[in-house]
Amino acid sequence: MILGALGPKEIILILAVVLLLFGGKKIPELMKGLGRGVREFKDASKGEETTTAETTENKQA
16 A cells, blocks of 8 residues: 555655645645545445446336
């Protein structure tokens, strides 16, 4: 796993580089967008599961 190879020093270095690149004001916006994207992905995957279950039930009937 790639995260197993990263120690605390490497993670701090990555966070510092991100802070320098984007600045303190942009990071909350980026995290908000990331959270929204994850939420939409979860909703879409739940919708597909429901659609798949309904299709399976219709085929059995």
